[in-house]
Amino acid sequence: MxxxxxxxxxxxxxxxxxxxxxxxxxxxxxxxxxxxxxxxxxxxxxxxxxxxxxxxxxxxxxxxxxxxxxxxxxxxxxxxxxxxxxxxxxxxxxxxxxxxxxxxxxxxxxxxxxxxxxxxxxxxxxxxxxxxxxxxxxxxxxTGASPLTEREAEVLRAARGGGTVADLAGALHLSEGTVRNHLSAAIGKTGARNRAEAVRIAEQNGWLLGE
Amino acid sequence: MxxxxxxxxxxxxxxxxxxxxxxxxxxxxxxxxxxxxxxxxxxxxxxxxxxxxxxxxxxxxxxxxxxxxxxxxxxxxxxxxxxxxxxxxxxxxxxxxxxxxxxxxxxxxxxxxxxxxxxxxxxxxxxxxxxxxxxxxxxxxxTGASPLTEREAEVLRAARGGGTVADLAGALHLSEGTVRNHLSAAIGKTGARNRAEAVRIAEQNGWLLGE
DNA sequence: TTCCGGCCGTGACATTTGTCAGGGGCCCGT
DNA sequence: ACGGGCCCCTGACAAATGTCACGGCCGGAA
Incomplete structure (x- = not known):
């Protein structure tokens, strides 16, 4: 056929x-x-x-x-x-x-x-x-689905560039404290020990794609 | 011909x-x-x-x-x-x-x-x-040649993974203070505002290749 | 409805990071 | 022999980062 x-x-x-x-x-x-x-x-x-x-x-x-x-x-x-x-x-x-x-x-x-x-x-x-x-x-x-909440993924995406907390807060229209909270949560969920490592892990697992 | x-x-x-x-x-x-x-x-x-x-x-x-x-x-x-x-x-x-x-x-x-x-x-x-x-x-x-010294590039390369200063110091057999000094110099020379940004800039310019 | 979880924010705190000023050693070019 | 650059280290300090406990606002599930 x-x-x-x-x-x-x-x-x-x-x-x-x-x-x-x-x-x-x-x-x-x-x-x-x-x-x-x-x-x-x-x-x-x-x-x-x-x-x-x-x-x-x-x-x-x-x-x-x-x-x-x-x-x-x-x-x-x-x-x-x-x-x-x-x-x-x-x-x-x-x-x-x-x-x-x-x-x-x-x-x-x-x-x-x-x-x-x-x-x-x-x-x-x-x-x-x-x-x-x-x-x-x-x-x-x-590996399973992403453990990250939508907001946490968004903050991590913004953090890829390497900016400071103030930069992220400005770009996302959030308070600095909130940004730090989301980052802290993401660091915990990824098992990372700091922001950069969390970004790397999330990126490797494809958790940073969504809109 | x-x-x-x-x-x-x-x-x-x-x-x-x-x-x-x-x-x-x-x-x-x-x-x-x-x-x-x-x-x-x-x-x-x-x-x-x-x-x-x-x-x-x-x-x-x-x-x-x-x-x-x-x-x-x-x-x-x-x-x-x-x-x-x-x-x-x-x-x-x-x-x-x-x-x-x-x-x-x-x-x-x-x-x-x-x-x-x-x-x-x-x-x-x-x-x-x-x-x-x-x-x-x-x-x-x-863009010109890399402004980074060999050691600074080496530290930046090791920092790509996202580890802490202690990790880098252990991996490179250096003191933590030395690692911080090299990072600080690299941050200054790249015009970055933190370690992650310095890594990104150096990588984009191809300054992280050497052995 | 009440609860729960995500989201946003505050404030305070310990830790890490980045900066600066030193000092000593090495090697290379003058 | 001297200076200059890079390297390694120390110690101290300010700033940024990460953590924690807290409360309020929503929307969906029980």
Whole structure:
């Protein structure tokens, strides 16, 4: 039934690095049953471009300007439900997978999987199957969901830049004491011993994505 | 003189992400005058593999396990002076370019340059020319070399993890006061307002590479 | 309804961090 | 031989950070 005479699968590529975007296009174009119909470099260009070109499958990077790949996946699923989404990311952050699936992604692949498996992943996703890196799936279940409250995550996100408590308080329109309380809670929940370590741990676990 | 009848340029690819490595191979293999003869995923595999396969040009990523791309470039130049080196990196950190050139690289390309330019860069490097992203070159000259002393950079590197002063002192076999002094100096030189910000600034400028 | 948990704020407190002023040792260039 | 830079350490101090106990405001669950 998956005969080679079928119409090729139409692909949209989204990655902020033009070089890897073009390289992925070259790689996938080697497959006779795949054709790249669109390339974008920003998350907020995904939906408009998909409306124009009507791809069957969209490959989305997570780290992108404008809109991260998870949010772009959700927007794309809402706008064009027929289009499957395969998230391709650099980092195997446990939380990324969870967020991607909640956002409606059909597959999740990390960038250090062998190149030959990518085309298969695309075909599987197009066929309606779910594609997930098995080791990552196990890790995700082990790590569990974020223990951080929405506010705590927001403060940690703001703290990534390395500003002082006064900076954060100003940026978030909060009192300094409140900021310190949230930070203290986050430090406790992450098991960290100071702000910087808490940021690092939360980031590694993918707990800093939400809006 | 650059006739198409010449023997193809032999390439070695080094990138820790198998997917982009394979994709780059696909992209470059589209060019009739280029052929990929080796692929490695770690910096310390570059020289052994180059000895085996004798490439004309090596494309090295900077972020790699084992040995970073800059150090791999230096080792490769020392071991096989005939092999040209083109450094390909994700981040346009100003200091990376400087370090790469000091290490003997013949070209420097960031990953968000258009894909079609990569093959040209390879040909230029192979022809003995230097290839440098012009905007990045200007930025490098403006930013200048690292103002940090070797010790200060070392302390900042250790501080990336987010540990306390006591942790750093233990890891580096220094007194806590000394660590604080180095951190203070680094904070001053970077213009930061605390340790985390100093780490971020130094990292962005590529001042944290050395051994 | 009452409770509970998240959220915001206060104030006080101990600890950590950042700064400054010293002093001694080493190596290198003059 | 001298100066100058970097390194290592000490000690002391001010400022920032982290912790704790407290209370009030909400919205949802029991």
């Amino acid at each position: 998956t005969g080679p005479a079928n119409a090729p699968i139409r692909l949209l590529l989204a990655d902020d690095q033009a070089l890897v975007r073009g390289a992925l296009a070259a790689l996938l174009s080697l497959e006779p049953d795949l054709t790249v119909v669109a390339e974008v470099g920003r998350g907020d260009e995904v939906v408009p471009e998909a409306r124009r070109t009507r791809p069957d499958v969209a490959l989305l990077d997570v780290e992108m300007p404008g809109l991260d790949g998870i949010a772009a996946a959700a927007a794309l699923r809402a706008a064009l439900p027929a289009c499957r989404v395969l998230v391709v990311t650099t980092f195997g952050r446990p939380g990324y997978l969870r967020r991607a699936m909640e956002a409606g992604a059909n597959g999740f692949v990390v960038k250090d999987t062998p190149a030959r498996q990518l085309a298969d992943a695309v075909r599987r996703v197009h066929a309606g199957l779910r594609v997930v890196d098995p080791t990552l799936a196990a890790e995700t279940l082990a | 650059t006739g198409p009848a010449n023997a193809p340029i032999r390439l070695l690819l080094a990138d820790d992400q198998a997917l982009v490595r394979g994709a780059l191979a696909a992209l470059l293999s589209l060019e009739p005058d280029l052929t990929v003869v080796a692929e490695v995923g770690r910096g310390d595999e570059v020289v052994p593999e180059a000895r085996r396969t004798r490439p004309d040009v090596a494309l090295l990523d900077v972020e790699m396990p084992g040995l970073d791309g800059i150090a791999a470039a230096a080792a490769l130049r020392a071991a096989l002076p005939a092999c040209r080196v083109l450094v390909v990196t994700t981040f346009g950190r100003p200091g990376y370019l400087r370090r790469a050139m000091e290490a003997g690289a013949n070209g420097f390309v960031v990953k968000d340059t258009p894909a079609r330019q990569l093959a040209d860069a390879v040909r230029r490097v192979h022809a003995g020319l230097r290839v440098v992203d012009p905007t990045l070159a200007a930025e490098t000259l403006a």
